[in-house]
Amino acid sequence: xxxxxxxxxxxxxxxxxxxxxxxxxxxxxxxxxxxxxxxxxxxxxxxxxxxxxxxxxxxxxxxxxxxxxxxxxxxxxxxxxxxxxxxxxxxxxxxxxxxxxxxxxxxxxxxxx
Amino acid sequence: xxxxxxxxxxxxxxxxxxxxxxxxxxxxxxxxxxxxxxxxxxxxxxxxxxxxxxxxxxxxxxxxxxxxxxxxxxxxxxxxxxxxxxxxxxxxxxxxxxxxxxxxxxxxxx
Numbered sequence: 001x002x003x004x005x006x007x008x009x010x011x012x013x014x015x016x017x018x019x020x021x022x023x024x025x026x027x028x029x030x031x032x033x034x035x036x037x038x039x040x041x042x043x044x045x046x047x048x049x050x051x052x053x054x055x056x057x058x059x060x061x062x063x064x065x066x067x068x069x070x071x072x073x074x075x076x077x078x079x080x081x082x083x084x085x086x087x088x089x090x091x092x093x094x095x096x097x098x099x100x101x102x103x104x105x106x107x108x109x110x111x112x113x
Numbered sequence: 114x115x116x117x118x119x120x121x122x123x124x125x126x127x128x129x130x131x132x133x134x135x136x137x138x139x140x141x142x143x144x145x146x147x148x149x150x151x152x153x154x155x156x157x158x159x160x161x162x163x164x165x166x167x168x169x170x171x172x173x174x175x176x177x178x179x180x181x182x183x184x185x186x187x188x189x190x191x192x193x194x195x196x197x198x199x200x201x202x203x204x205x206x207x208x209x210x211x212x213x214x215x216x217x218x219x220x221x222x223x
Contacts, residue, residue: 031208043156043199043213050208058210090156100144100163100209102201104156 003027004105006091012111019078021108023091029103030096032074034058034066036087037107043090049074050096081112115140119200119214126221132187134217136200144203145176145183146211151196159198160185190221 003026013019025032033048045058047066055066063085065077074093078085088109094102116139126132136145143163148156160167162174162183176183187194197218201211 033210042215043201043211045210045212048208048210056208088153092156094209096209099161100203101146101158101161102209102211103158104148106155107153109153 004091004093004103006089006105006108008108009106010109012113013078013081014113015082017081017112019081019085019110019112021076021078021089021091021110023074023076023105024072025074025091025093025103026072027093027103028071029093030071031094031102032068033092033094033102034064034074034076035090035092036060037090038087046076046089083112086110086112115202115212117200117202117212117214119198119217121217122215123218124220126190126219128190128192128221128223130190132190132194132219134185134187134198134200134219136183136185136202136214138181138183138202140202140204141178141181142202142204143178144201144209144211145174146201146203147172147174147183147185148199148201149196150199150216154196156199187219190219192221192223195219195221 049068091105092102147159173186197216
């Protein structure tokens with residue numbers, strides 16, 4: 001199974017501060033994704049990437065930036081964190097060809113005070 | 114907007130009973146993936162089943178594309194099956210982005 005890791009696993013940030021969440025995958029997948037999971041909303045797509053150097057907006061990109069410096073790494077950046085961004089964030093990777101399975105990391109629990 | 118509806122929202126079983134979880138889609142899809150999640154835990158991929166029937170151990174998924182639905186059957190439930198089951202759909206050619214349902218929360222009691 002694909003290995004996807006995330007760091008940090010837990011993060012407490014202050015309102016207005018900058019937060020960077022990191023994701024690494026070791027299976028040479030082209031596509032990577034950032035989701036957030038909230039009670040009542042389920043999992044929602046924030047940003048995704050189809051290869052090194054690319055980032056695309058998902059369904060809820062406002063307040064987030066993404067960076068894909070290499071095939072293996074995909075970061076989610078909160079330039080000015082707000083309490084509404086308190087959530088659990090999941091990174092996933094998947095190949096661009098069939099089968100189109102996605103593999104998820106363990107998640108990062110972010111609390112913005 | 115793509116939508117995924119899951120039913121039931123929650124389910125309580127006695128150990129050994131079978132469970133049938135349902136997922137319906139607002140559009141035709143060629144990507145269906147079922148996940149399992151413990152509270153606060155990682156999403157674990159159970160089955161990727163874009164069409165037809167697939168089995169993995171005690172799990173059987175059936176996806177009927179023309180009816181825009183998929184089901185997950187859990188046979189002989191165990192206490193360790195307790196958790197949330199998520200269904201997700203996507204479209205190949207759109208970078209395989211997934212849209213998730215709200216999940217079915219399963220509790221298996223002794």
